[in-house]
Amino acid sequence: MAYRKKNRNVGIVGIGETKFSSHREDVNQPEMIHEAVRQALDDAGLTMNDVDCVVHGNMELFEMVHQPDMWHTLGSGAFGRDSFRLTTGGTTGGTLAGAADNLVASGMYDVVMAIGFEKLQEGHTTGGITNMADPLWARKLQSGALTAQAAVKLITEFGEERARRAAMTYRIIMDKHACKNPNSHRAFGLEWDQMDDLMTTSPPLIGELRLIHMCSQSDGACVVIFASEEKAKQITDKPVWVRDHITVHREETLNLCNNYYPTETTHKFAAEQLYARNNITNPLEYFDVFEMYDPSAWWGLDWIRDFFLLEGDEHIKLVENHEIMMDGKMPINPSGGVIAANPIGATALVRVAEAAKQVRGNAGPHQIPRPVNHALASSFGGTMWTVLMMLEKELNW
Amino acid sequence: MATFDTSDCYVVEGKLALPYTYFAGRVGSTFITTLRDQRKIMGVKCNACGKVFVPPRQTCERCMEDIRNNWVALSDTGEVVNFTVVRYDDKHLPRKAPFVLAMIKLDGADTPMAHIVEGIDPENMTEGLKVKAVFADQTTNTILDIDHFEPVK
Amino acid sequence: MSQDYGVTPNDIFNSMKDRFRAEGAAGISSVFGYDITDAGRWKLTVKDGAMSIDKTDDLSGCDVKLITDSATYVGINIGKIDGMQALSAGKLKVEGDINTFALTSRFFVKFVAPGQDAAPEQELLVLKKVISVKQRFATGPVMGKFLKGLKVQKILAIKCPECGRLQSPPREACAICRVKNTDWVEIGPNGEMRMMEYCYYASPDPLTGETRETPYGAIGILLDGCRDEEVFWHLLRPDQLDQVKMGSVLNGKVTHGSRLRPVWADNRTGGISDIKYFEIDA
Structure with a gap:
């Protein structure tokens, strides 16, 4: 696979995030977006006149209102500017970041604003997702975004007791992180002594996937401003550099029912290529923090192995030993992750934004306690689509 | 055109049915409830560029100014700046064809808004026609709380 | 307090x-x-x-x-x-x-506590709508041949000429090898249970807008003649959800699942519902 050689370096110079919540009756879509746009501009010390291009994305089928980029000019700042709209499922936010990176790196634009948002309260998410499936077959079978595949897989491999405990440990860690993030939609204050109770009494959705394991449906927006190296250094003394990103798509639409590993997953496939071309041999040592798109505790637990190219039960042990907590060996989702807030079109961009904040060192109450030089952000969407983005504190690779 | 054997090709009827909800937000709600309860059309003014927008918005998209509190009452009369005659029927349309959809710039506003014009033969419609709002008896909590505009007599 | x-x-x-x-x-x-x-x-x-x-x-x-x-x-x-x-x-x-x-x-109007601020906030408008669109899907020659097969109680798969993998429902190309699939084989109709999504929560049927009965089982079946990941996706007979056993393959070790057979609908129109569901092949 060809190496993506950049024409020039790209840095993140501004970040905006709304508070995530279940309802935003007080604002319409462009008004909600505007909150994040305003915050990102203020964060960067820019006005819209400094922005050359706007990249805008969500999953319009989730709100059932089409062409939102057009009427969102009332809040997005895209009035009279070059603008693109992207929709790639859960990966939308990662695709937005990747597109902004490419648009700046190519030399086409110096400053690009990526806007991801969703107002899931306005639509019917599982219905929307089901409608994306093959109309002649899978629509009748698909259960929205809910699946217990990862649970079946982990239970088969590690036994019911260990797998269930590890998944719930992952879940409680995410909640503990979410409780520190003021933007969280859901922060329950779960305690370790609730573990056994939750494992048996949380309402089951599909198989061993229970309500407690699953992400929320949230309203919110995220904005990240990308700039060329020259501009980024003028704009801020703390740009966060985008070292590389990768997008991997496959065609597993109709073959969702595997409970073993026939081939590597897209996550592993993407991670291997990204690390190889950046000469990273031990990702677990290299990265200081990882913001993962983890739609459920089962998926989050399972995917650690893929993203860090681990073997056997190394990923389970990381969770069991709490090494993924903020002060652990590999902090995962200090933000609380997707289980804490999932405004789908924004969610993957939030991963990039949160990873960048960790690199800058100003994430707030959920800033991890050690310096962050190298951060990784993932996106997940559709039928196993992956986007990975690597962020760096120094331009020295 | 296809040059392959199409004997196995056929068409399956389908349907996409999904419920959704639209939240108008504070600015949009104020606009509609004032229209509904006081029969008053409100716009918002951007203090930077001086433009008065109707329907109202929270932000001036040109100046990026927050204008949500700069309400101004507008006249219920205005001028047709553009129009079209809708000549087909469809379930999503508000009237039976033929009917007139016009861009109407209310007196005191800088932006036109789309609405229905009745009380004039579509063939006699002209730009520059002076029109006046006729409010609906039954509320729908939408812009159709103005039932239509009609020519000023 | x-x-x-x-x-x-x-x-x-x-x-x-x-x-x-x-x-x-x-x-x-x-x-x-x-x-x-x-x-x-x-x-x-x-x-x-x-x-x-x-x-x-x-x-x-x-x-x-x-x-x-x-x-x-x-x-x-x-x-x-x-x-x-x-x-x-x-x-x-x-x-x-x-x-x-x-x-x-x-059943009840909202409980208002004595002393709770009953002053109405601004009325915020919420419009409830349903988008309902009629659609027509062209099967194309490949999916069309497969669906027609169901009418005569045959389950067809398409085979990649390079890697030999079977796909059912079929696709025109093998996306992994990037070649056009050409050969057809008949698979099943019986097979072995691999994986079940035991669904306690149902999303609305996009065709009717109705929510189906729960629990139901969406299953992956390894039909006879198939291997590895070549599973077929359908439903399990609703009253047999607790009687089936999933199979698995882990590090080369195969655990067999329940044997299943299709139950065909009487009136078959060339669609997924031509098979009502799969049931235990006792």
Whole structure:
């Protein structure tokens, strides 16, 4: 696979995030977006006149209102500017970041604003997702975004007791992180002594996937401003550099029912290529923090192995030993992750934004306690689509 | 055109049915409830560029100014700046064809808004026609709380 | 305590009679139990548009039961706590069908605590709509051939000329090898259970807008003639959900699942419903 050689370096110079919540009756879509746009501009010390291009994305089928980029000019700042709209499922936010990176790196634009948002309260998410499936077959079978595949897989491999405990440990860690993030939609204050109770009494959705394991449906927006190296250094003394990103798509639409590993997953496939071309041999040592798109505790637990190219039960042990907590060996989702807030079109961009904040060192109450030089952000969407983005504190690779 | 054997090709009827909800937000709600309860059309003014927008918005998209509190009452009369005659029927349309959809710039506003014009033969419609709002008896909590505009007599 | 205006569960249950909306309970006949662990137990009986509420320790005979504590119950009723969040966090439990319990929200007008600020906030408009679009899908020659096969009770798969893998439902190309699939083979119709999604929660059927009955099982079947990941996706006979065994392949070790066979619909039109479901092949 060809190496993506950049024409020039790209840095993140501004970040905006709304508070995530279940309802935003007080604002319409462009008004909600505007909150994040305003915050990102203020964060960067820019006005819209400094922005050359706007990249805008969500999953319009989730709100059932089409062409939102057009009427969102009332809040997005895209009035009279070059603008693109992207929709790639859960990966939308990662695709937005990747597109902004490419648009700046190519030399086409110096400053690009990526806007991801969703107002899931306005639509019917599982219905929307089901409608994306093959109309002649899978629509009748698909259960929205809910699946217990990862649970079946982990239970088969590690036994019911260990797998269930590890998944719930992952879940409680995410909640503990979410409780520190003021933007969280859901922060329950779960305690370790609730573990056994939750494992048996949380309402089951599909198989061993229970309500407690699953992400929320949230309203919110995220904005990240990308700039060329020259501009980024003028704009801020703390740009966060985008070292590389990768997008991997496959065609597993109709073959969702595997409970073993026939081939590597897209996550592993993407991670291997990204690390190889950046000469990273031990990702677990290299990265200081990882913001993962983890739609459920089962998926989050399972995917650690893929993203860090681990073997056997190394990923389970990381969770069991709490090494993924903020002060652990590999902090995962200090933000609380997707289980804490999932405004789908924004969610993957939030991963990039949160990873960048960790690199800058100003994430707030959920800033991890050690310096962050190298951060990784993932996106997940559709039928196993992956986007990975690597962020760096120094331009020295 | 296809040059392959199409004997196995056929068409399956389908349907996409999904419920959704639209939240108008504070600015949009104020606009509609004032229209509904006081029969008053409100716009918002951007203090930077001086433009008065109707329907109202929270932000001036040109100046990026927050204008949500700069309400101004507008006249219920205005001028047709553009129009079209809708000549087909469809379930999503508000009237039976033929009917007139016009861009109407209310007196005191800088932006036109789309609405229905009745009380004039579509063939006699002209730009520059002076029109006046006729409010609906039954509320729908939408812009159709103005039932239509009609020519000023 | 100022947060909950001094309201107790007792106040809420005692006010139920005054807040009851007969029209909200029309056609519903159920008994609801409330176990407020630190305050007591109540039994709500709804029948023929009428209700009764009794404080009683005996919650036997309830169709569905809510178990929570006073703080959570009061918090939900005065709008300080989101019921769904309390359920997710394990602070509130429901024994029985949660959808039945959800009906109770229609029975009563909102509880307003004495002293709770009843001044209306700004009226925020919410428009409820349904988008409903008729669609027509062209099967194309490949999917068309497969669907036509179902009419005559044949399950067809298409084969990649390079890697040999089977796809069913078929695709015109093998996306891995990037070649056009050419050969057809008949597979099954019997096979082995691999994986089941045991669905307790159903999303609406996009064709009808109706929510299907739960629980149901969406299954992956390794039909005879297939291997590895070549599973076929369909439904399991609803009354056999608890009788089947999933199979697996892990590090080369095969665990066999239940044998299954299709049950064909009498009236077959060339669609997924030509197979009603798969059932245990005993």
